[in-house]
Amino acid sequence: MIAVILAVLSVGVPFTLLGDIARFWASYLYWTLLTVITIVIGFLHLKGWGDKR
């Protein structure tokens, strides 16, 4: 489910909404921010991991 949401966000949005905008804040910034958000969510998830042994 997460993979499907990520696929739509990472491919669908740039190709339908941002593709024609010739500015840094469009596709370039969108993809970079999406990656940063994924990394932050990933870090938060990893915080919950713990070595119980």
Added chain:
Amino acid sequence: MNLVYIAIALAIWFLLGVVIAYKARKYLGKGMPEFFLANRKLSGFISGMTYSATTFSAFMMVGLVGLTYSTGVGAVGFEMIYIIFTILLLIIFAPRFWVAGKKYDIITPPELMAKRYNSKWVGIVSSVICLTMLIPYASVQMMGVGYLLEGMTSISLHSFEVFGVTISSLYLIGVFLVAGFSGISAFWAGMRSVSWTDAFQAIIMLGASIILVIFVFYHFFGGPIGFATEITTDHSQLLKLNWDFRVFIGLTLPWAFFALTNPQVSQRMFVSDSVKSIKQMIIYFSIFALIYTVITTLLGLSIAGTGLLGAEAPSDTAMPVLLGNVPVILALVVFVSIFAAATSTLSSITLTLSSLGSRDLVKKVKPSISEKLEVFSGKIIIIVILLSCIVFANLRLDMIAVLSSMASGGLLVMAPTIIGSFFWKRSTTEGALSSMAIGGVITASMYIAGEAYYPLGWWPSFWGLLITIVIFVSVSLMTEPPEGTEKFLNEVEEGVEEYGMI
């Protein structure tokens, strides 16, 4: 550029790398896990750096820079999607690979598949796919360095004929230098020396690219604002997404699943010494990947802004041309960093393929072989792989380009089998074998036939994955899961829970 400067820079890099590999050798123990997985004792930092250096080859500073320079922001998307999916896949699969690796003493990704599907043939087929796809890809790393060395110098040394092909001495020196360094780091102490030298090379790669982008911004544009203004006003077409959707999907799909399907990176999910180290590996990789991708794509856009290249110049010449217009010392550092990127990828592929050869082919053909002989056969395979790559690189066949682009798409046919092994208990041995074999042959045939024959204009990676999923699911539903499936899945999930990695 003066050949003497290049020789001095490469000599320093080579010596430092060899010293690190030698140090790693002192810690080498006995046995297969020790040689091929550093006895599963790598720290988080080293795991993260070896993962990064293995993933990112010379493609980033040469290929991706050129691709962004010529096609714009689409190149950013395809690389960022790779990072997003790799983080997701690592969070989901690294705990399971790691737990299964420790529990069943598994060394290679195909061995993991063989265990889950209870069939040595699953391991053999996936190993053959990996060897077929990755040897040409490894050869291209050598060729890239050979071309770069040739292109960076204006000096023409002696040329001679090999197999009817004229080869310059510089090209050959580049090929042998990369092969030699990779051989030393893989042969001496296996994963331990490869991962240590990878960490050293990753630091060079990132450091050099940061210095270069800062220099380019201030030297050519007066600063980042000047760069952004120049691109937005005079090269705004590069900020539009002008890639064909089918090409984008065709290129992006194999990269999205790269973390699972490429054994040289998926094997790194076995090497961490603790849960903390796995976490750190994912964190270090994420940060490295984001910074390196932003820098390389900004470099690609900035080369367009400098106007250094003519309109008809091939995209792969973008970085060499830029390096010809920066101070010599900076050009040398970046040049060495590209060498480092190629070498770290090559040594990791070589070591992983040798583990596949000794563990999943030699051991399966002759199960009674001792562990000492198994390691020895792995070392022999390292030499055979590097010699094969040298021959491939010197043939400079057109076919190599096809085979190397086939590598990523071809390996994608293993994705359903790998995902199914942990998350679909109905998946069967027959489903795994038929989907990988038929999917692999169909995908390879499409690549060889060429772009004119791609059905409906969609790339082989798209068709290959689609066909593989259909075969994997339908054949699995028609057959019975292998004996031990429930036990395998329960034990892995219990292990993941026990270590607190949910």
